Amino acid sequence: MPSWGDTLEAVMRERGGALFAYAYVLTGNADDAQDLVQEALVRAFRRRGAPQGIDPAHAYVKRAMQTAFIDAHRRAKARPQRDDREADRIAPDHAPATDTLDALMDAVTSLPPRERTCIVMRYLDGLSAQAIAHELGLAPGSVRRYLHDGIATLRRTHGDFGLEPADAVSGGADHHVIVTTKGGTR
Template sequence: MSRWKDTLDALMHERAAALFGYAYVLTGDADTAEDLLQDALVRTFRVNRRSGTVNEAHAYVKRAISTAFIDGHRRTEARPQRHAHDAGDFAGASATTPDHAPAADAHLDLHAAILTLPPRERACVVLRYLDDMPIAAVAAELGLADGSVKRYLSDGVARLRPLVSTLDFPTDSPDTVPVRTRGGTR
């Protein structure tokens, strides 16, 4: 068996659940998350690239998931689909489901709120606050400048606060810098 196949097997054995979870948080739908993960795996391993570690492969696949999600959302907006996923349908599902625990309800509320964010804001918020990555790592993961990530995070958190009032996003992050405006800093 070739080395890339060994890496793929090890990646799926050790990290499949984490990669699927990441795709699920972005999409909000298990079937779409499976498709997104499958596309990312194909994009990553279709070329017979040099075999690396499981950590390198994990990073490649995670980046491919982010890129495919953002590109797919862009394509959907350019050419709307007849049965496009509506985040409002997901939010309404929690009202019909019996409340098993307050924590589960809070997770559903957070997930429904995250699904309302535009793709780049969603990806930045998920990587920064759910994966607990520093801003520089989020920027590297998504191929963005640090300032762009900070802006997406600021906009995303501003949209999430009214929707999920029980959640407090940290504001005194060590990698937060003052945002410059025309009149000075704010």
């Protein structure tokens, strides 16, 4: 059986890029994404009971990132600090996005943390509302509300990315909808 150090090394070697990309979608910033990955790795591997194997460890680190991201915003609300991005939210640049991926990234990062996390888990991970609720420890109705509100906000502020409110409300129990960009994979 490999040690936790071997598992950590294997996860970073084989899945480090994917973990960073996931964190980047959540945070919208490379520096914050690196910090989030590091915090999640510490949370996942700080005890000897860390998950063994690449797949379980990867899933555990992703879950730690989701939790850390929401926790950070919860703490920030308790101790408000100046947000340098506030000016961008108040007076957005109306120049057309040069790429669908850039537009989607801007749109998703404009959402509040819980809505953003639910949207990412639903459309990037392809999880149902039930699965998201289980992962985040929320009521399924709360997840459906976060998904519905997030999609409504995206449509109102950034246009239609093909995300259907009905799919969010039903939670995709029958199928998984994974957002892709033209010429790319998820």
